[in-house]
Amino acid sequence: MFENLTSRITTVFTSLKRKGYLSEKDVDNAIRDIRRALLQADVNFQVVKEFCQNIKQQAVGERVYKSLRPGDVVVKIVHDQLVELLGQEYSPLKLSGMPPVIMLVGLQGSGKTTTAAKLANSLTKQNYKPLLSACDNRRPAASEQLEILAQKNQIDFNPVDPLSALKSAEKAVEIARKKYLNPVILDTAGRLHIEHQLMEELKDIKSKLNPSDILLVVDAMTGQDAVNLAESFNKELGLTGIILTKLDGDTRGGAALSIRQVTGVPIKYVGTGEKIDDLMQFYPKRMASRILGMGDIVSLVEKAQEVTEQEDAEKFARKLRKMTFTLDDFLQQLQNVKKLGPLENVLSMLPGGMSGLKNDAEISDKQLAKVEAIIRSMTIEERNNPKIINVSRKNRIARGSGNKIVEVTKLIKQFENTKKMMKKMMGKQQKSFSHLTKKFN
């Protein structure tokens, strides 16, 4: 996500931070580089222009030149401006009405149908009982697509009325009332923002059903035109929020950085993958940190909490303290890491030079799989007490997991070493560590 922009801006910052004194020319050069980086990243031309003017205006104030660490001041200014661009605070859905209606709109191929299913899934986790309603009677098999996604994730579904999008939506609301489902999510047909007849269809649905949330789904890879289309939709329908999709590509962030600023409509969610869980709430500050290469630890910890059962975590912490953890526990921890998504994604949330780590991440994913295979080829006795693993057992494990004996030996050794190291650490920091585990549970 945003790697391109991040690496460019990080380069600018590194050279700034190296200097103890910044002349006006240094700042000008930095701003020029940032401007180019933003343009390369598809950020709207006007937004870039204003952004750079603002930075300059603040930077030429005495602050930067009198500061002991002038580079840091510039970074701070850029960070604050980015947060301003992205919209300060997280903006949740309104979800008002009986039942609340969410309408998804957007161009063809922006990812409305997939997003509708993801949104329903995320609301289910917050104990809502959403109803997915297909309102796309134009694209072949659009209704089927949503139906398949709904079925797969046990979400209630209302098929499209082939003759009228409005009728499909009205019927969905009726069903939702009867079955006490809430909210109703309307997946409308993709349309260009300049097709007036199709816009009328959406306006009709809006005036009849009065949706509390009208969300525009935008492909994050959209170029300069992102602003135009968001403005047209906003003017016609009065958007309440934006969902950016396909952020898992090497998107440069142009749309993300431009749309909120120009339309004033907040970004609410971002789509980060093809799986049903790959929808994240959008936090401007965290995103700004991420763009500037400072990582997003908060989101990572939250995600970790989401995938780990509290009970399991406590059990593991207890075992750690008593030094009784086994290869089985190790395996479980590995699986938790895997639940966080590909290592590549996890790494991109950490601060610092993630670009260098990325290639390693691919290898590491494979290594994780290897370790898993080896442990799974052991008997329960062997997992609890690796000391009993002799040559013959090693041979069997190696064959069973499709690895060489050396690799089995290496894993067991690593495990023992880790345990030894833990023991040392525990002895020294028993107190602080137990404090830490408590905090994370």
Added chain:
Amino acid sequence: MNFWNQINQKLSKTRNNFSSRIKETFSRSTDKISQEQLEELEEILLLADLGPDLTDYLISEIKNENPQDGLTKLQQQLTDILKVDAAEDVLIPTSDKPKVILIAGVNGTGKTTSAAKIAYLLTEQDNKVMLAAADTFRAAGIEQLENWAKKYDFDLIKGQYGGDAAAVVHDSYDAAHSRNVDYLIIDTAGRLHTKKNLMNEFNKIQKVLNNKNCHRCHNLLVLDATVGLNGLQQVQIFNQYIPVHGLIVTKLDGTAKGGCVFPVVHQMRIPVQFIGVGEGIEDFQFFDPEKFVRGLFN
């Protein structure tokens, strides 16, 4: 005090389309293009997704001209950029049938619709065409192509969800071969170019085709006209996995003028071959660089 409030007003100026703004810019003064005009031109080109590198290049090319010649030269330059000879004409059939056309691209660019449109175009020219639905990933991806096929009576070979796309390619090639089909059009699943595992699927498809002695598969990459400079990245990376022979630019009926094709073609030397201009099956044309650029300026 919020500086950003002013942005909206300024944007309304830029919202006027490319052609009228460019004409307005070049209509002033007579002997030499002024600095102010160059800055305006920079803005116009950047707003059209041409990107800073190509924009700088174009400006350096015309900055010493007078406005009249400058405009002509700019138009000429842009046309020249797009005039890239195709390595191979899509329409010339191979000696051993069928000729394979593979459609690839990121999610939501319009691959399935384009596949159907090409099938229609080729059928209109009296070719025997078969479609292969090799998008075994997206929910209802196969049904979408199937609906088109039913409506226009195309032959279709489909796979199963979660199945192997390469297997569909294998089966459809055999079927097309035995039915003496002229063109086999393969619709693949959308994939982001950053997903290595998905991209590797192309190697497998290629291998299957090689084993069939089909070495001249024509690979078309579908680009969405609204895409920004990311489009360049897409073409570059797809090209590392399968040789991209041509581009299809879709959704040109919107406000986006597909300006990203300029940096893409300029750098990659891969020609645009088709453009999609609407939702109807006949809203699909062969690409003509001169017409395309003229369309931008008129």
